[in-house]
Amino acid sequence: MIKLERTSVMNLENAMRGARNPMNSWERSDSGYDEDGSYVLGPNDLGLAMRLRKAGSDHRKFIRQIFVSVDITAPLYWWKEYDTYKVATVANSTSTMHKIHSKPFELDDFSHDHLTRDGLDIMRDMVAKLEEIRLRYVAGKRKEDWYDLIQLLPSSYNQMRTCTLNYETLVNIYYARRNHKLEEWHEFCRWIESLPYASEIIIGEEKQEA
DSSP states (O other): OOEEEEEEEEOHHHHHHHHTGGGTOGGGOOOEEOTTSOEEOOHHHHHHHHHHHHHOTTTOGGGGGOEEEEEEEEEHHHHHHHTTOOTTOEEEEOOHHHHTTSSOOOGGGBOOTTOOHHHHHHHHHHHHHHHHHHHHHHHHOOHHHHHHHHHHOOTTBEEEEEEEEEHHHHHHHHHHHTTOSSHHHHHHHHHHHTSTTIIIIISOOOOOOO
């Protein structure tokens, strides 16, 4: 299970201006804001962006300045893989250490969408046991009960983080993870595909003329 919410794409205007700096070609820029306040690339700027994208990472430095912020809720086993991407990423997470005991455990606190019937029964038993330990900790504040919560917590536990990335990082993630075994990565890649100018700037595909 993965949820991607409250997506914001920022700094496209400044990034495109920077893309024209090497050739001092600012007068050829034809982008602007539409009536909804979105920055829309004109044919000249979009063509330049696509050429630089295809020329490789040394030439497409401007996409490192296109920033994306998103709230991601995903299981700990997915975050363990996401955390391999340390360059140009920032994340603030909900605190497991400080807040694990602050609400009752429920089945939907865990990713269980691919469990078999037997697996789901085991998960329900685990959730019930964790809730029993949580109540014991809340009542007595014994550190050994807190440790039981932390060390027994399954990797399917869902955590929310507010993440900031850039388009270059998303290029790397997309091509490294689009054929991954985990469905969460497929969903993440579909989210990447939905971003502004993703097909041209992140994925590197040209739109076919109708």
